[in-house]
Amino acid sequence: MPKHSRWLSIALQAVLFIGIAFSCLIVYNMLPVWDQLSSTQSYVAGGLARGEPVSPKMQAALQRGQEQMYPYLWQLGGVAGMTLSLYFILRLRTKTSRHPQR
Amino acid sequence: MNPRIQLTLSLITLLFFGVMAVVGFQHAKAAPPAPEIIEREELQNWQYQVVQESKDYVSARVDYSRDSYEALRQYAIVQASLVQGLRKDGIDQLFISVTFRRPLPIVEFREWAKAHNMRVDSFMIRVKSPDGRAVTVGGVPTNGQIVEDDHLQRILQRVVAHGATDVQGIFSADGVSSITSYSKISTSKEVFISDVTRSVILHRLAKKHPTIQLQAQSIIIPSPFSRMEELGLDKFQ
16 A cells, blocks of 8 residues: 555544544533423423413523524534545545556 | 546535534624613612513513512502503503412412403412422413313322422412403402502503513513511411
């Protein structure tokens, strides 16, 4: 295996590792917000099941929870997408370095 | 596919997701908007403040002294003059919050609400545990009944499971009444405070800030009943 191809392979693994680790960190930060939002959602759902209307305060809490969730979903989508893109770029480079085009 | 095209596409995708991640981090960094006080007034022996909690939600909170029996009595007395003011301004429907002198048994409360022409929107029940701990349970009229038996069983189930078994009765009710029925409610021997501050706030806000959409149920009035219990309910009979 050519030397630079080996380095590309290491970089490939590093990108995957860092991407997954970073995604886990984002999920870890997102969990409390998610927990809060799902509690509010089940509280509202319970009230609706009993035929009680959703109070404006609960509506506002739901909206606030959703607004807090969006940035984490964007972060997660962005980091996961970047990791996959980098992975494909590096894999492409590895392939082309193994089988150089003439 | 040509590797060059593949590489270009991957780079574009990388850029797209990079922007997405940056936007996410920027938004997470931005602090959520702090609730903004949009109105605050001190009136005789009570005050209120209106808060813009979020873009679409405005709430208000009433505050008054609950230090002593006399302070609570003064707050109860001032309600009659507030109703006079509302009557002058042509208000005929009142959002009213009634606090009873003692918890009314459920049957008695049903009869009381009917006799006083009050449309009940919600009520609070006092339940006590054997060790004397007081628990408040909130309920709402269901299936056209002020206090429906099934609903009552459901809402009491949880506190009963935790040991609070002594259902003393309903100590407070929120709802709507006509201004003509108000005097009957306020002079009822069971009632200690017939609070109309919700109507006063809505009316004053409509005059000063007509664009603010505040709903009656978003106005929080602290219940005086726990304080009444501390001071001794005998004093309030």
